[in-house]
Amino acid sequence: MLFTLDExxxxxxxxxxxxxxxxxLHMKLSRLKDSxxxxxxxKDGKAKYYKPEGKKRGEWIxxxxxxxxxxxxxxx
Numbered sequence: 001m002l003f004t005l006d007e008x009x010x011x012x013x014x015x016x017x018x019x020x021x022x023x024x025l026h027m028k029l030s031r032l033k034d035s036x037x038x039x040x041x042x043k044d045g046k047a048k049y050y051k052p053e054g055k056k057r058g059e060w061i062x063x064x065x066x067x068x069x070x071x072x073x074x075x076x
Contacts, residue, residue: 001045007064014062018074028070029060041066 015022032038041047046066051058062070 011060014067
């Protein structure tokens with residue numbers, strides 16, 4: 001599966017496009033931290049989390065498909 005750059009977003013861009021707050025996305029990710037939903041999105045290459053060694057925080061990248069799973073029914 002290939003995604004165009006327009007289909008890959010930072011959390012900030014995803015929130016802007018979906019009309020949600022960054023806090024809302026962070027809370028959803030916290031609730032889904034160990035869930036099968038999030039594991040499946042990562043496994044399918046629809047979401048990625050990268051945390052550099054020795055750092056406390058990491059960074060997320062989402063595809064349009066991942067956001068549609070996380071926030072169904074909310075358009076972009």
